[in-house]
Amino acid sequence: MSTLTNLRKRYISDPAFEMFKKVLPPLSDTEREAMEAGSVWWDGELFSGNPNWNTLLTYPQPKLSAEEQSFIDNQLQTLLDMLDDYQIVQEEKDLPPEVWEYIRKEKFFSLIIGKEYGGLNFSAHANSTIVSRIATKSLSTAVTIMVPNSLGPGELLTHYGTQDQKDYWLPRLASGKDIPCFALTGPEAGSDAGGIPDKGVVCYGDYQGEEVLGIRLSWNKRYITLAPVATVLGLAFKLHDPEGLIGGKKDLGITCALIPADHPGVEIGERHDPLNLAFMNGPTRGEDVFIPMDWVIGGQDYVGRGWRMLVECLSAGRGISLPALGTAVGHLTSRTTGAYAYVRKQFGTSIGNFEGVAQAMGRIGGFTYMLEAARTLTTTSLDMHEKPGIVTAIAKYHMTEMARTILNDSMDIHAGRAIQLGPMNYIGHHYFGMPVAITVEGANILTRNLMIFGQGATRCHPYVLSEMEAAANPDSKHGAEDFDKLLAKHISFAVGNVAKSMLNAFTGSRLNRAPVTGETAVYYKQLSRVSRALAVAADFAMLTLGGELKRREMISARLGDILSHLYLASAVLKRYEDEGRQQQDLPMVHYSLQYCLHKCGVAFDEVLANFPQKAVGRLLRVMLFPFGIRYAAPSDTLSVKIAELLMTPGVHRERLTHLCYVGDSEDDPVGLMDRAFEAMYGVKDIERKLAKAAKAGDIPRKASLAEKLEQALEKGIITAAELEKLQHAEQLRQRAIQVDHFAPADFKKSSLQPGKAA
Incomplete structure (x- = not known):
């Protein structure tokens, strides 16, 4: 070992190692599993201080397969045409039977299930597109369809189920024979999933006339979407093994199981009323319900691994x-x-x-x-x-x-x-x-304050998670050696970011590179500067606050806002390039990017002004923004341009709103508004003629439209064809701006009667 390395270890690494172990934020088992689960993607680049923009631009462009597009053009379009959201929400408080049947028949519940099990196996992009399209017509229907295709038994079985579980359940879920729900949230545990009070105890019990190893469960869950109509219940609970029947550990941790809804002891079927929407949502309960061990998702090998799953x-x-x-x-x-x-x-x-x-x-x-x-x-x-x-x-x-x-x-x-x-x-x-x-x-409050930066700072940082693992190494000698190597890299990383941040401040980021030319090039340069400044601020926050940062939620949330708006701005730049740099989209592109930079600037200003150690906040401001934070909000001119684009028919409007359902039927409200808009836009030149004639005194200014049109026709200001076209447009306009009204007898007392609290 070189003399320089020895000196570094003695005077820098070893003292830092001891300090790091003291300030290391204590992690619960659930927090550690959350930290280690999943992967780091573009967020890691943004946190590095030196994002590789070419990496972003070479990510695959999202596209639908021919099969997915056909489903959207046919099955999805048919479903959309069937939906009457007023009937669903205000009259029936449920999807009509024919809609339920169609959803099952056409496999809307199996978008993510593999084809070998009878599912559609669509991409995430197709799944998202389908849910978005449905949601423009009926949120209640969209929620009904999205739940089996997101967190639920289908996905958990696909990734973690035993082969027997997959072979039995996935074909039933794909065909719609079974409807799943997943019960995680309870009265005492929402975002704090580690605090789940629902309990399972490993024991022997009777199942189908035989004594088998299993679990005796008690639970009380609420807010469970699809629970009132579910035939199979996914359940998360804490599992205990006091007698050591499956090992020496007594507290095994969060576990997930799959239970038929008609299993003895399972209480299910009541409904909540989620803000008067009509998707099925309700509680489920059970007291001392015995289930065999092979109902644990993934089998006995996955006992205690539920939270990571x-x-x-x-x-x-x-x-x-x-x-x-x-x-x-x-x-x-x-x-x-x-x-x-x-x-x-x-x-x-x-x-x-x-x-x-x-x-x-x-x-x-x-x-x-x-x-x-x-x-x-x-x-x-x-x-x-x-x-x-x-x-x-x-x-x-x-x-x-x-x-x-x-x-x-x-x-x-x-x-x-x-x-x-x-x-x-x-x-x-x-x-x-x-x-x-x-x-x-x-x-959302906890997502912003605890998750995005709270987990992101550790998960996305190039060195912090590894340093935490080294500090937690029970072999102190090897832990210290690993920590020394990591710390040397971390110091080099931090010093480099500070130097480059100061260079960015004094050059206005002009020396930063952009992967493109044109109007968006400046944004790549500014976003690189923000990324470097975030890396510096995050290092200082973790160094000076240590474990206290976990409790400084407002500081954590603002640092998370910076990371978030870097991500959103990246998405805008990627879309603009993927779609061929559409010039008509530039007002929206400029608006979005200026908004994101402005929000980053506001977050930085609030972090530095409220930093617990005021001297550190002042030092960071001098290093990162010595001439002030000058990211302005989008201009009024941009807002006016976008408003004009929204009020102008054309391909740009179709591109911006392509997911919106526009019905062909005469009574479809969005279709009616669209037809009125296009008709009125088509007579704008005729309206200008009338306005000009009124200004000149050729027709009265304050007469009714019918009187103006009559005189304009008599005086040859407009033709008979123009009169007919304008009258048709006006009829559509008048109909489109109307609101519904009802007879007093139509207002009936809700049929929903309160049940017991859950």
């Missing part, structure tokens, strides 16, 4: 289903709000021409572009067989929050048109439904 499989729910709901809101609101803002008039002009409305429309269009970009990049990771827990947590949190924001914007613009429920209202049920997406698969 769940964490790895959460990628489907967090990365596919919930982001799909958020994206659906973007497509729906962009298409309908743009149309409504054009056809709805106040003070003689379309309301979209008012700057206040345009500002909200800019946000709707910009966020929708970003939502679709994040959806496709996230499903790309899953189709590359990655299990990126941090990326999917980012997608779940930010995509549902963006959807909530633009849904509120759309409600504001539609005003009274949005708050009167009825068959004509195409966004009211989505307004009720977004809090559901925000709450499930980890409540």
